[in-house]
Amino acid sequence: MKKPNFDFARNRKDTSVETSEYIIAENLKNIGQNKKYFIKTYGCQMNEHDTENIKAILEQMSYTEIDKMEDADLILLNTCAIRENVHDKVFGYLGRIKHLKQTKPHVVAGICGCMAQEESVVDKILSKYKWLDIVFGTHNIHDLPNILDKALEKKELEVQVLSIAGNIIEGIPAKRVSKYKAWVNIMYGCDKFCTYCIVPYTRGKQRSRDKESIINEVKNLINQGYLEVTLLGQNVNAYGKDLDVSYGMAELLKEVALTGIKRVRFVTSHPWDFTDEMIEVIKDNKNIMPYIHLPVQSGSNNILKLMGRRYTREKYLELFDKIKKALPYSSITTDIIVGFPNETESDFNETLELVNTCKFDSAFTFVFSPREGTPAAKMVDNISLVEKENRLQELNILINKYSKEANDKYLGKTVPVLIEDYSQKNKNILMGYTDTMKLVNIVGDSKYIGTIQNVKITDIKTWSMDGEIVNEL
Numbered sequence: 001m002k003k004p005n006f007d008f009a010r011n012r013k014d015t016s017v018e019t020s021e022y023i024i025a026e027n028l029k030n031i032g033q034n035k036k037y038f039i040k041t042y043g044c045q046m047n048e049h050d051t052e053n054i055k056a057i058l059e060q061m062s063y064t065e066i067d068k069m070e071d072a073d074l075i076l077l078n079t080c081a082i083r084e085n086v087h088d089k090v091f092g093y094l095g096r097i098k099h100l101k102q103t104k105p106h107v108v109a110g111i112c113g114c115m116a117q118e119e120s121v122v123d124k125i126l127s128k129y130k131w132l133d134i135v136f137g138t139h140n141i142h143d144l145p146n147i148l149d150k151a152l153e154k155k156e157l158e159v160q161v162l163s164i165a166g167n168i169i170e171g172i173p174a175k176r177v178s179k180y181k182a183w184v185n186i187m188y189g190c191d192k193f194c195t196y197c198i199v200p201y202t203r204g205k206q207r208s209r210d211k212e213s214i215i216n217e218v219k220n221l222i223n224q225g226y227l228e229v230t231l232l233g234q235n236v237n238a239y240g241k242d243l244d245v246s247y248g249m250a251e252l253l254k255e256v257a258l259t260g261i262k263r264v265r266f267v268t269s270h271p272w273d274f275t276d277e278m279i280e281v282i283k284d285n286k287n288i289m290p291y292i293h294l295p296v297q298s299g300s301n302n303i304l305k306l307m308g309r310r311y312t313r314e315k316y317l318e319l320f321d322k323i324k325k326a327l328p329y330s331s332i333t334t335d336i337i338v339g340f341p342n343e344t345e346s347d348f349n350e351t352l353e354l355v356n357t358c359k360f361d362s363a364f365t366f367v368f369s370p371r372e373g374t375p376a377a378k379m380v381d382n383i384s385l386v387e388k389e390n391r392l393q394e395l396n397i398l399i400n401k402y403s404k405e406a407n408d409k410y411l412g413k414t415v416p417v418l419i420e421d422y423s424q425k426n427k428n429i430l431m432g433y434t435d436t437m438k439l440v441n442i443v444g445d446s447k448y449i450g451t452i453q454n455v456k457i458t459d460i461k462t463w464s465m466d467g468e469i470v471n472e473l
């Protein structure tokens with residue numbers, strides 16, 4: 001058994017990062033013959049992409065995917081640790097799985113992802129959920145065939161959560177959700193240690209993939225017909241800072257753009273590392289999409305300091321202006337936390353004022369959730385739940401107002417849309433995203449799926465738009 005350890009995660013400065021190639025032993029390739037797997041994913045795009053890797057590994061082991069949990073032989077929950085509410089959902093879901101295992105004892109069930117990297121979660125599983133079969137962490141995904149093999153052999157809980165500063169495993173296969181757009185990891189982990197955030201503990205030290213591996217992955221995706229890549233990392237603009245080379249995110253973005261892929265996106269950017277060179281590269285390369293997710297978290301300098309965000313409100317606004325001046329057409333979105341310890345009414349008003357200034361295209365907003373092991377969890381949480389909820393509601397009203405205003409500007413305009421699929425709600429309608437990441441529902445023939453088309457926007461909603469194809473590209 002290997003359990004996670006937060007003290008190690010905190011004090012990992014001088015540890016080295018190993019890169020190796022994924023391999024699967026021949027004798028593990030038919031373990032899943034005639035067996036079905038079901039996987040449920042919580043959390044961010046990084047987790048979604050990990051799930052794509054897990055699915056491909058399971059299919060190499062001959063498992064077949066199924067979308068009904070009750071019919072599966074193997075059930076996995078790929079979890080998120082960023083806020084407490086997912087923990088409640090996951091433990092609730094475990095109740096359903098336990099129930100199923102009572103009638104189908106052969107079912108193998110496990111937890112992976114960020115919650116598995118939390119000491120307190122693993123302790124809880126070891127005391128109250130011992131009937132689970134496997135627990136593995138974010139650093140062990142490549143080892144899934146062995147972990148599963150061991151659990152099947154032992155017929156008792158197998159916990160494999162590496163608490164290492166982090167590794168890089170190249171060559172893990174992926175069963176991608178889309179045939180047209182793909183996630184490409186460019187770096188793993190985070191060294192920022194914002195005081196509220198669990199990611200540096202659950203995902204390890206910042207480590208950048210080498211550029212050749214990234215460029216090769218993008219070129220392979222182009223050969224397979226992909227039109228869009230999203231470069232993924234917790235803090236993508238710190239790319240390269242951990243490598244011994246003078247090559248950073250601006251250079252990487254440019255090189256990815258030069259592969260000729262139709263669309264390049266990147267998430268998430270930390271305002272601290274966003275350079276002028278990056279802005280120039282985005283401006284000069286038409287295939288880098290004018291969409292920037294730039295989490296601000298708070299509009300108050302007192303709170304930004306307590307959060308350990310390393311920038312002030314003024315610095316954020318300066319960067320925001322610089323981006324908007326260079327890229328006036330771009331859309332900028334953000335993340336905001338309300339109810340951080342010691343956030344006064346006046347601090348919160350400063351956040352509202354900042355939103356009034358930036359008029360974000362949209363924002364993800366959250367109530368602060370204390371995460372055990374982080375510095376903010378030790379701060380006195382002195383705001384009542386009612387007050388936090390009120391602040392969230394007030395903020396959301398403002399955010400929605402500006403989302404709608406931002407969308408309104410598109411009415412009657414013609415914009416490029418990558419048409420991905422049928423709309424979830426209506427099979428007669430197509431859906432896709434503009435270059436600026438606006439969701440558009442489109443009247444049109446299914447032959448357009450998998451192409452980028454000029455779409456005239458005919459109607460505006462708060463979270464989406466309607467449009468029609470005006471001229472075939």
Ligand code: 5AD
Nearest residue numbers: 196197295335336337366367368369
């Ligand atoms: N509580 C509330 N929100 C959080 N986030 C990260 N950690 C917490 C926390 N402890 C939010 C931040 C981040 C987004 C992914 O989740 O806004 O940008």
Ligand code: SF4
Nearest residue numbers: 190192193194197199
């Ligand atoms: Fe968490 Fe992002 Fe801060 Fe890293 S930069 S600690 S991932 S909020």
